[in-house]
Amino acid sequence: MENLYALVKKGRDAKILLIVLDGVGDLPVLEGKTPLELAKTPNLDQLVWHSATGLHIPVDYGITPGSGPGHLGLFGYDPRKIEIGRGILEALGLGLEIRETDVAVRGNFATVKYEGETPIVIDRRAGRISTEENRRLIERISAQIKEIDGVQVILCSGKEHRFSLILRFPYKLSSLAEKINDTDPQALGVPPLTPKGENEEAERVAQIAQKFIERVGVLLKEEARANFVLLRGFSVKPDLPTFYENFALQSLCIAVYPMYKGLARLVGMDVATFEGESISAEIEALKREWDRYDFFFMHIKKTDSYGEDGNFEGKVKVIEEFDSLLPEILELKPDVLAITGDHSTPCVMKSHSWHPVPVLIHSPYCLGNISRRFTERECLKGELGIFPSFKLMPLLLAHANKLTKFGA
Amino acid sequence: MENLYALVKKGRDAKILLIVLDGVGDLPVLEGKTPLELAKTPNLDQLVWHSATGLHIPVDYGITPGSGPGHLGLFGYDPRKIEIGRGILEALGLGLEIRETDVAVRGNFATVKYEGETPIVIDRRAGRISTEENRRLIERISAQIKEIDGVQVILCSGKEHRFSLILRFPYKLSSLAEKINDTDPQALGVPPLTPKGENEEAERVAQIAQKFIERVGVLLKEEARANFVLLRGFSVKPDLPTFYENFALQSLCIAVYPMYKGLARLVGMDVATFEGESISAEIEALKREWDRYDFFFMHIKKTDSYGEDGNFEGKVKVIEEFDSLLPEILELKPDVLAITGDHSTPCVMKSHSWHPVPVLIHSPYCLGNISRRFTERECLKGELGIFPSFKLMPLLLAHANKLTKFGA
Numbered sequence: 069m070e071n072l073y074a075l076v077k078k079g080r081d082a083k084i085l086l087i088v089l090d091g092v093g094d095l096p097v098l099e100g101k102t103p104l105e106l107a108k109t110p111n112l113d114q115l116v117w118h119s120a121t122g123l124h125i126p127v128d129y130g131i132t133p134g135s136g137p138g139h140l141g142l143f144g145y146d147p148r149k150i151e152i153g154r155g156i157l158e159a160l161g162l163g164l165e166i167r168e169t170d171v172a173v174r175g176n177f178a179t180v181k182y183e184g185e186t187p188i189v190i191d192r193r194a195g196r197i198s199t200e201e202n203r204r205l206i207e208r209i210s211a212q213i214k215e216i217d218g219v220q221v222i223l224c225s226g227k228e229h230r231f232s233l234i235l236r237f238p239y240k241l242s243s244l245a246e247k248i249n250d251t252d253p254q255a256l257g258v259p260p261l262t263p264k265g266e267n268e269e270a271e272r273v274a275q276i277a278q279k280f281i282e283r284v285g286v287l288l289k290e291e292a293r294a295n296f297v298l299l300r301g302f303s304v305k306p307d308l309p310t311f312y313e314n315f316a317l318q319s320l321c322i323a324v325y326p327m328y329k330g331l332a333r334l335v336g337m338d339v340a341t342f343e344g345e346s347i348s349a350e351i352e353a354l355k356r357e358w359d360r361y362d363f364f365f366m367h368i369k370k371t372d373s374y375g376e377d378g379n380f381e382g383k384v385k386v387i388e389e390f391d392s393l394l395p396e397i398l399e400l401k402p403d404v405l406a407i408t409g410d411h412s413t414p415c416v417m418k419s420h421s422w423h424p425v426p427v428l429i430h431s432p433y434c435l436g437n438i439s440r441r442f443t444e445r446e447c448l449k450g451e452l453g454i455f456p457s458f459k460l461m462p463l464l465l466a467h468a469n470k471l472t473k474f475g476a
Numbered sequence: 477m478e479n480l481y482a483l484v485k486k487g488r489d490a491k492i493l494l495i496v497l498d499g500v501g502d503l504p505v506l507e508g509k510t511p512l513e514l515a516k517t518p519n520l521d522q523l524v525w526h527s528a529t530g531l532h533i534p535v536d537y538g539i540t541p542g543s544g545p546g547h548l549g550l551f552g553y554d555p556r557k558i559e560i561g562r563g564i565l566e567a568l569g570l571g572l573e574i575r576e577t578d579v580a581v582r583g584n585f586a587t588v589k590y591e592g593e594t595p596i597v598i599d600r601r602a603g604r605i606s607t608e609e610n611r612r613l614i615e616r617i618s619a620q621i622k623e624i625d626g627v628q629v630i631l632c633s634g635k636e637h638r639f640s641l642i643l644r645f646p647y648k649l650s651s652l653a654e655k656i657n658d659t660d661p662q663a664l665g666v667p668p669l670t671p672k673g674e675n676e677e678a679e680r681v682a683q684i685a686q687k688f689i690e691r692v693g694v695l696l697k698e699e700a701r702a703n704f705v706l707l708r709g710f711s712v713k714p715d716l717p718t719f720y721e722n723f724a725l726q727s728l729c730i731a732v733y734p735m736y737k738g739l740a741r742l743v744g745m746d747v748a749t750f751e752g753e754s755i756s757a758e759i760e761a762l763k764r765e766w767d768r769y770d771f772f773f774m775h776i777k778k779t780d781s782y783g784e785d786g787n788f789e790g791k792v793k794v795i796e797e798f799d800s801l802l803p804e805i806l807e808l809k810p811d812v813l814a815i816t817g818d819h820s821t822p823c824v825m826k827s828h829s830w831h832p833v834p835v836l837i838h839s840p841y842c843l844g845n846i847s848r849r850f851t852e853r854e855c856l857k858g859e860l861g862i863f864p865s866f867k868l869m870p871l872l873l874a875h876a877n878k879l880t881k882f883g884a
Contacts, residue, residue, distance in 0.1 A: 100845050127882050129863055130870030131483070134883035147883065157884040417841065420881060422874045424859070444843055444859070454861035 072144075072462055075471045076316045082468040084317070085354075085364045085402040086460075088142060089390065090135075090328075091372030091413025093123075093425040093444060097380040103371075103415065104426065104443040107384045109391035112407075115398070116442040120434040120467075122452025123424035123444070124460055126411045132422045138410030139331045141457030143365075144314055152334070153246060153303020159232045160330025162224045166305045168240045171273050174301040175223075175231040176252065177205065177294035178260075180285075186259050187285065187296055192252060193229040194294040205294055206231055213283055219276045233299065235276055241304050244269045251281065252298040260298055273302065310336030311363075315461060320357055322350050323367035332365060347389060351396050358400055375413030383415060404467045405430040406460065407442065424454050431467035480552075480870060483879045484724045490876040492725070493762075493772045493810040494868075496550060497798060498543075498736075499780030499821025501531075501833040501852060505788040511779075511823065512834065512851040515792045517799035520815075520850040523806070524836050528875075529847040530860025531832035532868055534819045540830045546818030547739045549865030551773075552722055560742070561654060561711015567640045568738025570632045574713045576648045579681050582709040583631075583639040584660065585613065585702035586668075588693075594667050595693065595704055600660060601637045602702040613702055614639055621691055627684050641707065643684055649712050652677045658708040659689065668706055681710065718744030719771075723869060728765055730758050731775035740773060755797060759804050766808055780828075783821030791823060812875045813838040814868065815850065832862050839875035 094102040126133040126141050127148060136157050137147035155172035166172060177194040180187035197205075206225045213221050220236035247266035253259070263278055265271030277299060288295045311319050313336075321332030324345045332339055338361070342353035350366055357364070368390060374382035397405070408427035411420050426447035428439075439446040448454075452463070465471045502510040534541040534549050535556060544565050545555035563580035574580060585602040588595035605613075614633045621629050628644035655674035661667070671686055673679030685707055696703045719727050721744075729740030732753045740747055746769070750761035758774055765772075776798060782790035805813075816835035819828050834855035836847070847854040856862075860871070873879050 095841060095843055096845070102843070123861075128870065129867035130872075130874035130879060132874065132879060132881045134881050137883040152883060154884055414841070421841065422871075422879070423841075423843070424861075445846060448846070448857070448859060448861075454863075 073314055073316065075474060076465060077470045077472055078316050080318070080362055082403040082470055083358070083362065083364070083400070084404045084464050084468050085366065085397070085400070085406070086142065086464065087366045087368070087397070087405070087407045088139075089368050089371045089387070089407065089409050091375045091411055091420065092387070092409035093412030093414075093423050094375065094380075094383070095414040095416055095423065097415050102444055103380050103383040103387060105441070105445070106380070107387040107391065109387060109442065111391045111394040112442040113440065115394065115430055116428050116439050116446070118434065118436045119428040119430040119439070120436065120452050121426070121428050121439040121442070121447040121450025123447050123454045124408065124427050124457040125424050125454060126457045130422050132420050133411045134420070135327055135410065136331060138457075139328065142408070142410055142460060143311060143335050144458055144461030145308065145335070146456075146458045150306055150308065152306055154301030155232070155303040156305060157327070158226065158230075158301070159224070159234060160334065161327040162226060162232050163326035163330065164222065164224055164232060164234060166234070166330070166334070167236065168305055169237045170305060171235045171237070171241065171245055172303055173233040173235070173277070173299045175233050176298045176300070177202065177229045177231070178296045178298045179293050180260070180296040188259055189253060189256055189296075189298075191293070192256070192298060196228045197294050199225065199227050201294065202226070202228065202231060205288065205291070209284055209287060212287055213280065216276050216279050216283070221280060229294070233280070235273060235280075242269060243304060243307060245273050246270065246303045248274045248277065248302040250298075250300040252300050260296065263299065263302075277302070305334070308335060312336055315363070315465060317363040318361045319363040319365065320361040321365045321367070322353050322357075323369075324350070325367070325369050328367040328369070337365065347393055351393055354397070355400065371409070372413045375415050376418055378415045378418045380415040403431065404464050406464055408460070427452065427460065429463060429467055433467050433469075481722055481724065483882060484873060485878045485880055486724050488726070488770055490811040490878055491766070491770065491772070491808070492812045492872050492876050493774065493805070493808070493814070494550065494872065495774045495776065495805070495813070495815045496547075497776050497779045497795070497815065497817050499783045499819055499828065500795070500817035501820030501822075501831050502783065502788075502791070503822040503824055503831070505823050510852055511788050511791040511795060513849070513853070514788070515795040515799065517795060517850065519799050519802040521848065523802065523838055524847050524850040524854070526842065526844045527836040527838040527847070528842040528844065528860050529834070529836050529850075529855040529858025531852070531855050531862045532816065532835050532865040533832050533862060534865045538830050540828050541819045542828065543735055543818065544739060546865075547736065550816070550818055550868060551719060551743050552866055552869030553716065553743070554864075554866045558714055558716065560714055562709030563640070563711040564713060565735070566634065566638075566709065567632070567642060568742065569735040570634060570640050571734035571738065572630065572632055572640060572642060574642070574738070574742070575644065576713055577645045578713060579643045579645070579649065579653055580711055581641040581643070581685070581707045583641045584706045584708070585610065585637040585639070586704045586706045587701050588668070588704040597661055597664055597666060597668055597704075597706075599701070600664070600706060604636045605702050607633065607635050609702065610634070610636065610639065613696065613699070617692055617695060620695055621688065624684050624687050624691070629688065637702070641688070643681065643688075650677060651712060651715060653681050654678065654711045656682045656685065656710040658706075660706040660708050668704065671707065671710075685710070713742070716743060720744055723771070723873060725771040726769045727771040727773065728769040729773045729775070730761050730765075731773075731777075732758070733775070733777050736775040736777070745773065755801055759801055762805070763808065779817070780821045783823050784826055786823045786826040788823040811839065812872050814872055816868070835860065835868065837871060837875055841875055841877075
């Protein structure tokens with residue numbers, strides 16, 4: 069449906085809770101069983117029997133999603149049609165706020181030698197300097213370069229040689245503003261590339277970026293390793309309808325990691341602030357905010373982290389921990405509860421993958437009595453079938469009885 | 477994904493083998509069982525248990541594909557968006573090479589009587605003359621009409637009254653060139669239609685075609701039955717990106733029948749030459765070429781032929797023969813092995829059908845342990861679900877670990 073909003077019954081009469089166990093889908097790891105199959109999950113077992121189940125495909129058949137496309141899909145956007153620039157995602161991951169006036173860029177510290185006035189790249193990652201050294205350098209640069217020609221400069225250290233740069237303009241930028249080449253020459257023994265804009269608006273941004281590069285070059289001239297910066301992935305905030313504009317739901321994100329809070333902010337969700345990083349801490353935040361919102365996106369990261377490490381025992385433990393806390397969540401009596409992942413992260417691959425992701429929807433309007441467990445194989449039998457992730461939101465609205473009839 | 481190529485990891489690091497048992501999908505033929513269910517297939521049974529399974533839909537729900545759309549789908553093209561003209565398919569089926577400078581046309585020998593100068597069709601198929609007589613006539617025409625106004629004339633006998641005509645121009649043709657009406661009036665007692673072009677480029681082709689018709693009419697005037705020709709299905713080579721342009725895979729077709737070699741050539745695959753027509757001969761060719769390519773399309777015809785004949789015992793035997801040779805194929809240790817059909821050919825229908833086609837994908841990244849046999853009903857339980865045929869290629873690339881992440 070291109071215009072789902074027109075079908076949405078407005079009004080604050082239902083609570084929808086979407087719990088994302090990041091990267092929860094998996095492949096066999098032990099005796100042919102997946103982590104979800106190995107985990108002891110008495111509470112999920114009971115819930116899933118009275119739920120609609122299925123699997124969702126984050127982007128498309130065979131396509132492995134990054135966290136951005138994975139979550140956009142769950143938020144109801146077709147991720148094939150939206151590009152979140154690398155610079156934006158890097159900034160979101162570091163917890164930076166992104167505005168419509170911003171160009172976000174990924175930066176690398178690099179090592180150059182000079183031939184006359186010309187810098188020549190000899191290490192594109194400055195020997196992978198420590199994160200501590202990175203922080204020291206970013207502090208130095210931040211103290212010296214606060215703005216360039218009226219454009220505010222915001223910097224944030226990442227890991228090792230990486231950092232995030234935001235150029236905040238005094239006016240709103242269009243999507244044209246990001247059409248700028250990377251300055252990383254992707255080779256050694258050559259000068260860095262000069263940033264060039266493909267159009268007038270981008271060229272204004274490119275010139276600020278070039279001045280930034282030059283000023284940093286002067287500032288870091290005496291550094292042994294990190295004496296230059298390379299910039300990549302110039303990007304502006306994507307022009308999206310907000311979650312509210314799509315679904316008329318007041319929404320709250322409960323997450324620990326900056327990336328996911330950032331993705332939620334990108335679609336206009338509020339973001340809960342709370343102490344602690346545990347699942348319990350997230351549930352406490354959920355309880356506290358329960359009366360104030362219609363839609364809750366609760367993100368649990370560790371399932372993915374253990375998948376990326378290939379640590380299936382760790383993944384099983386997180387699933388079991390979540391299961392043990394599930395009764396607390398159920399006490400809130402959400403009208404619709406969905407539990408799923410944003411993609412699969414098979415331990416045997418130690419990375420995200422394209423495999424469809426198990427999902428359950430618990431509401432008064434389920435067929436149910438089909439899946440015995442919340443696992444890949446059991447959800448495969450379920451009444452939801454295999455469907456594109458971005459169709460989950462219409463399903464959740466429907467299960468909340470919040471969509472009117474289409475046509476007479 | 478519109479731009480899958482951008483995600484493909486380039487490099488010759490994996491072997492993907494796609495085996496197509498033409499028309500393998502079927503319906504119950506005996507005691508409620510399909511040929512795949514009746515066949516004894518110990519090797520497939522073992523393989524399928526450790527594979528991802530599902531069914532694919534060649535074109536769309538309810539749509540029965542010809543061989544062209546069926547294979548284009550398997551090769552990763554959305555067959556709803558590509559039309560292969562009848563003339564082109566006929567020529568491919570006869571083993572003719574098609575170039576960008578060619579218009580291919582289906583021809584029928586016909587019988588006319590003359591009213592004054594005007595030919596009147598009295599048999600649109602010239603009494604279904606024998607294939608031998610057809611060959612004699614085509615030889616005569618070919619000897620006399622080698623070119624018309626600088627356009628090369630290429631002829632090839634088909635079965636009975638059918639032949640293929642290629643008009644090879646000295647310049648590349650656009651898709652406009654094929655907009656020409658059939659000359660078959662689809663009725664008796666009336667003159668054949670004159671070919672007319674809908675546009676200037678097509679009209680140039682139509683005039684050559686008309687001259688060809690007239691010269692053949694003179695040449696065959698004294699023939700008792702086949703004294704005229706009717707032309708249908710004017711068509712040019714479709715303008716497709718090649719398989720390599722889409723997937724960066726060096727690909728080889730191993731097939732016996734000209735049609736399938738032709739379809740493979742149409743997307744730029746190399747075609748293996750080998751002695752013999754048996755499945756064993758095909759496997760020998762596969763072994764010989766194994767080191768030279770990344771992707772292998774191996775086509776087995778007889779499953780379809782027996783389906784078209786309604787001979788389910790024959791179909792079962794071919795499936796069992798294939799099963800007995802499967803270990804030889806597995807010895808090659810392809811990184812990804814897919815076994816499927818291009819469409820179903822139910823014996824009870826004696827024709828192609830729209831029914832989804834069983835498929836298995838064997839790779840290290842399968843859930844597996846779901847389907848006990850490679851059959852319609854068992855594949856229905858599988859982790860791939862029911863999906864469009866043209867999504868098989870992205871899945872095969874994913875299972876070969878040859879697709880990078882989409883988005884960060």
